[in-house]
Amino acid sequence: MSENMGFVKGQGTKRKIVDASMELFAQHGYKGTSVRAIASSVGIKQSALYNHFANKEAIFMQIATEIFSTPFATKSDSALVEEQAKRGKAFLSKFANEIRLLAFDKRSEKLFRFMMIEIMQHAQLREQFRARFHDDNIEYLSTGLFAMMRANLIRSCDPMVMAEAFLAPLFYLRFNISLQKADEKPTANYSKQFEKHLDFFWDSIKRN
Amino acid sequence: MSENMGFVKGQGTKRKIVDASMELFAQHGYKGTSVRAIASSVGIKQSALYNHFANKEAIFMQIATEIFSTPFATKSDSALVEEQAKRGKAFLSKFANEIRLLAFDKRSEKLFRFMMIEIMQHAQLREQFRARFHDDNIEYLSTGLFAMMRANLIRSCDPMVMAEAFLAPLFYLRFNISLQKADEKPTANYSKQFEKHLDFFWDSIKRN
DNA sequence: AGCTTAGATTAACAGTTGTTCATATATACT
DNA sequence: AGTATATATGAACAACTGTTAATCTAAGCT
Structure with a gap:
């Protein structure tokens, strides 16, 4: 039983x-x-x-429920986030890498395509996207970035704006990778773009 | 006749x-x-x-053909682009503003939603998106940014990477605005985010 | 062995789909 | 006035849709 x-x-x-x-x-x-x-x-x-x-x-x-059951960002208590954020660039690198891995994972890619096709037509998908993808990730990143500011690792600025500036290109990259895969076009080059974005972003915010 | x-x-x-x-x-x-x-x-x-x-x-x-008939970025010869780019932040501001206006234009918003729903299932939509949205805008922006580098207005860096870092958050913003409108939720706050992104980005690249 | 039950099948249902065709109407040109 | 053209209609089509019901099969439990 x-x-x-x-x-x-x-x-x-x-x-x-x-x-x-x-x-x-x-x-x-x-x-x-x-x-x-x-x-x-x-x-x-x-x-x-x-x-x-x-x-x-x-x-x-x-x-629909499976899409966001694999958390995009590993949820952890803010104390731990702040601890990890002290490592500066490595913290952001880990995050970008997680999204990169998802972008190239077959199952995750299917779920992403499905979401993109249906999100405009299903309110509960939009709700989940906002909560699980956008809000969770922005909170995770801005918490980390704020900790970096206090540790004087990066310049001072609205952490939410910074977080979006970091997250959006990752999303846009993932979207473009999906488009490429839909046409069975090569996506090898996109892997480097994750690193380039990370490097550019870090140079944009780091204290010098 | x-x-x-x-x-x-x-x-x-x-x-x-x-x-x-x-x-x-x-x-x-x-x-x-x-x-x-x-x-x-x-x-x-x-x-x-x-x-x-x-x-x-x-x-x-x-x-499908009407979607991209309204050019996202005003195509102009590169000489003119370089001239306008000398104005620095104003050049980027004008670009961001054009996308902001499109995001809040009713007809353009419908076309954007339509594109988002169908793009994964229609190769010719993907092709147009890559050519008319991504490539054209990246070229326009990177040309302008490269001119700014030569004029020593901004720091030196791969202009393509910079262009993507500027474009992606605008796309992500527009996407989120569409999601909000689909739920008839308020979008007034998003207007400010265009400015915030512009300010953050300019601070990230300007020579100081 | 007999009973229960999960899971498969075949057949059918009522409704909707994109499309066609023969026909009607009304406008414009000669 | 008469003819051609553009645009509308009603009816019908074959194919496909999601779903249901009655029936069969095979495994598990007592």
Whole structure:
């Protein structure tokens, strides 16, 4: 009588449905993907889907919650953030690197595409984006940057503005990488741009 | 026998179709908008649409080309750009202001939403985004920034990296404004953020 | 062995989709 | 007045949509 979380029975069909849907939604969007297409991608008939999900939208919801379950920034208490921020550039480097890794991770890339396609049409996706991506990251970064100011590592300035100036190019880079991948164009060069951004940004704020 | 551009006959039904489609596409996406919905929004029956457009996709194409027909950055010969760039911060201010105005322009906002929804699914939209938005703006900005470096107004650095660091937050701001508007949330505060970004960026690069 | 149950199938449903066609109307040109 | 042209309509189409119901299958438990 153990909690099965819905993912232990049979051959993990539920997991397969989510994966297949993610792939298809990221390629053709929610409206552009039929339940028949999902079913045939899994290798079952459409009606069998309804043993695992109440309806098509329930699959959407499942994926929508997964998008932000992998935190973009590792949430940690502000005391720890301030400690790490003392290392200056390395703190920012670690952050940029995490986003870079996500940009080149296959699963994360699919989720990002899915989000980009659907975010304008689903209020709860927008809410999650604001809370989990924007707000959390801006808070994390501005806390760190503020600590650096107090330690006199960087010049004094509104930490929120600074945080956005650091975050936005990372987001823009990730967006462009997704565009490139959608056309199966090479993305190798983008990896360097993360470093270039970091170097430029650090030169922009460091005390000299 | 004058060129009518397809927009003079009758009561301008073709124009109405494009406007209605733009509105609906920006709200529900291409797949989520039926030709019946477009027709009823215009005030005609579905079959009448086919007197003006070969099919639904032709409407899409019409709108897709309109997105980038309003140039984000005023294209001008590089000699003129260099002249204007001598004014330093004012050059960047003018650019940021143009994007700010577009972000708060109703029609432009619809086009932006439409683009965001569909860009991942349409190669020609991605191509136009890269060419008309990214490349053109980066070239414009980096040309100006390079001129500023030679005039010793700003510190020396890779102009492309600098240009991206200036452009990305503007794009990110515009994206967030669109998200806010989709939820009918206030966007007044965002106007100041354009200025804050400009001030921070100028402090980051100016010679002191 | 018998019972329960998760998960698959086949078939069908009612509604919507983009598109076509034959037809009507009204305007503009000769 | 008569003809051509542009634009509207109503009806129909085949294909596809999400969802449901009845039925079968195979594994797990007692």
